[in-house]
Amino acid sequence: MQEYxxxxxxxxxxxxxxxxxxxxxxxxDVILLNGDLGVGKTTFTRGLARGLGISKNVKxxxxxxxREYQDGKMPLYHMDAYRxxxxxxxxxxxxxxxxxxxxxxVEWPQFIKDEVPEDHISVNIKxxxxxxxxxxxxxxxxxxxxxxxxxxx
Ligand code: ADP
Ligand code: MG
Numbered sequence: 001m002q003e004y005x006x007x008x009x010x011x012x013x014x015x016x017x018x019x020x021x022x023x024x025x026x027x028x029d030v031i032l033l034n035g036d037l038g039v040g041k042t043t044f045t046r047g048l049a050r051g052l053g054i055s056k057n058v059k060x061x062x063x064x065x066x067r068e069y070q071d072g073k074m075p076l077y078h079m080d081a082y083r084x085x086x087x088x089x090x091x092x093x094x095x096x097x098x099x100x101x102x103x104x105x106v107e108w109p110q111f112i113k114d115e116v117p118e119d120h121i122s123v124n125i126k127x128x129x130x131x132x133x134x135x136x137x138x139x140x141x142x143x144x145x146x147x148x149x150x151x152x153x
């Protein structure tokens with residue numbers, strides 16, 4: 001398992017980090033965003049979207065559960081699993097996202113633990129104070145063994 005740590009000192013920093021992250025993601029990647037409310041999960045995703053060349057502004061998927069962005073160099077699926085907990089059944093078709101042709105980003109992944117593929121990237125964001133965040137990236141599984149995210153952190 002590879003692990004990287006970094007700090008950001010503004011929301012722009014976190015967006016830029018997400019934007020750089022886009023250089024290394026591939027279709028079928030699954031990114032789990034862990035961290036409390038207001039820590040910067042959606043902010044990271046906004047940067048990632050920009051890095052993928054998506055022009056639409058990313059909004060929190062809280063009320064839609066999943067938002068799809070198709071106008072970038074690969075599709076981006078942005079999920080908020082917080083409210084999926086009580087909707088658990090195969091009809092939601094997670095596999096379509098997790099093993100599809102786009103990158104899937106999940107906020108509150110702890111609510112769909114059993115659905116998440118073993119090979120995934122976790123991004124843990126912790127609030128240090130108003131503007132400072134500690135970010136830890138972990139790459140789990142064979143799929144990411146040869147991926148060097150060290151170049152962007
Ligand atoms: P989440 O999706 O985790 O609930 P958001 O990305 O929606 O969080 O919100 C993060 C909030 O924290 C925004 O208001 C943003 O401006 C603020 N913020 C302050 N500093 C940072 C930082 N270093 N990284 C990310 N967001 C930050
Ligand atoms: Mg959010």
